[in-house]
Amino acid sequence: MSLDDVLAQIDRNLDTATAHLMDLLRIQSISTDPAYKADCDKAADWLVADLKSIGVEATKRPTPGHPMVVGHVGEDNSDLPHVLFYGHYDVQPVDPLELWTSPPFEPQLEETNNGTVIRGRGASDDKGQLMTFIEACRAWKLVHGSLPCRITFFFEGEEESGSPSLIPFMQANADELKADIALICDTSMVSRGVPSIASQLRGMLKDEFTVIGPRIDLHSGHYGGPGLNPLRELSRIVDSFYDRETGRVAVEGFYDGVHEVPADLLRQWENSGFDAQDYLSNAGYTQAHGEKAYSILEQQWSRPTLEVNGLWGGYNGAGSKTVIPSEAHCKITCRLVGDMDPDALRGKIRAHVAAQLSPDCKVVWDQDLEGSPASVMNIARPEFEAARGALSDEWNREAVFCGMGGSIPIAGFFKSVLGMDAMLVGFANDDDAIHSPNEKYDLKSFHKGIRSWARILDALTK
Structure with a gap:
């Protein structure tokens, strides 16, 4: 037999x-x-x-x-x-x-x-x-x-x-x-x-932070203008994560430990039958939106990411409530490659956020989220x-x-x-x-x- x-x-x-x-x-x-x-x-x-x-x-x-x-x-x-x-x-x-x-x-x-x-x-x-x-x-x-x-x-x-x-x-x-x-x-x-x-x-790093501004939600008629709005601050911080021209993550030291793909392995990827257009259209995209210097497969498999997975704050119910919220919240995850150290990267991202903060606001981080290389x-x-x-x-x-x-x-x-x-x-x-x-x-x-x-x-x- x-x-x-x-x-x-x-x-x-x-x-x-x-x-x-x-x-x-x-x-x-x-x-x-x-x-x-x-x-x-x-x-x-x-x-x-x-x-x-x-x-x-x-x-x-x-x-x-x-x-x-x-x-x-x-x-x-x-x-x-x-x-x-x-x-x-x-x-x-x-x-x-x-x-x-x-x-x-x-x-x-x-x-x-x-x-x-x-x-x-x-x-x-x-x-x-x-x-x-x-x-x-x-x-x-x-x-x-x-x-x-x-x-x-x-x-x-x-x-x-x-x-x-x-x-x-x-x-x-x-x-x-x-x-x-x-x-x-x-x-x-x-x-x-x-x-x-x-x-x-790819590995994974999860983190979550809260931007805190005024001590309570404020009337936007009384404080709109002179008041710091945590949602606006958070939007600015998120925008600072990325270089729009290159698609790269703009956090200092983010790419430490990232390596290029060996030529023989890249050849296998290129000859694997992967259809980039099908991949994009299945998700409703017309083009890729990551690092412009790398192919879609490289972006997906061998390049790190920083993604915003959730943003919230203020009033989210029906109709309108004219407040400047006291807090705004953000969930992020990073996909890690090569020798990237999740603990070291967490410190770099937190330092980047701290450097963006305006006077009269502070950031509080979740302490219980994991990371794996x-x-x-x-x-x-x-x-x-x-x-x-x-x-x-x-x-x-x-x-x-x-x-x-x-x-x-x-x-x-x-x-x-x-x-x-x-x-x-x-x-x-x-x-x-x-x-x-x-x-x-x-x-x-x-x-x-x-x-x-x-x-x-x-x-x-x-």
Whole structure:
């Protein structure tokens, strides 16, 4: 028996595997809402039972929040490679519910211009992706009676709510979780049909501040003119963050630790099939609005950002209220790349804001927001090229090492907490509407994702 037998088994079992995924999608495992705590427990139990059905020694582990699922197989053969596979079973809330074209937890197959899709909350992020790996293992077990290497399964239920239990759990169970390399399936392909391995992930810095002016809201007829208006001050501060001519962030020292993309990696990006115009038009844009000296992919994957995510203050109800507000508020996030230090950057941004303040106003910062550095994968490891070859064979085109615009902290935690490198392979598409109404996962992504993991497991054992 060979890899071809496993792939044939995957093809024969696709309808059953899809129905199996639908069962998991029906569980309303919304981690951020306490009303769904029992559903998160139910999803963890479902995964434990499913792993046991393919011979994995799996257990549900309690945490202060939602449980972890941990499983092991092949531990008695220390000569085999050892991989850890990570995924998350929790999902985002479904609001606004009225924008869904079908009930979010009643998954269904639907025909679209790009083929059949699996429609439902969690189909792409991350239940469908998680199940590609489990179904590959199921097929391998059915054909060969065992799995090709040692595997640790590690599923969490709080990824969509900030993973508060993750690091303490990893620290407490470090010896049990350590493996040769971690595999993560929670990412997308650079473009439809182009298999992709993430070589770098942007980090994240969050901050929030309040500009305070007069001691109370003031009548704009009495104080309009001589009075300092915090909303006007805040607008001026936000404008000072950016250089309009170049699109660069104007905070002194903001680009410390940022590196240019190596030429060979940039070549892969340029030949990845990414359609810049489609990318822009899907969001309703006619042009890019970032750093003018860099391509859209570079802006998305390898350049840092400072984004204003929320501005508010004064009266926001119906009609008009003629006040000069006492306070104005701003939420910001920065996407980090290279060796940018989130703590140092926080200090630079706060110093920049302080330097902009006019007399008679002050700024107060939130003290409880987190930051995490960017992750750069060690693509020189042989596992990466083995996986790239396996993906290229399955998708019949060269797989690419790509960047990721988003932040997936678990990849960095595997390195900082467990000393493990991570490899991120995902099969989502940019139009999957993750975190939005009408989330979907292409049936082709599910099918070829299962086949891809079977090939990768085979390649990693050689």
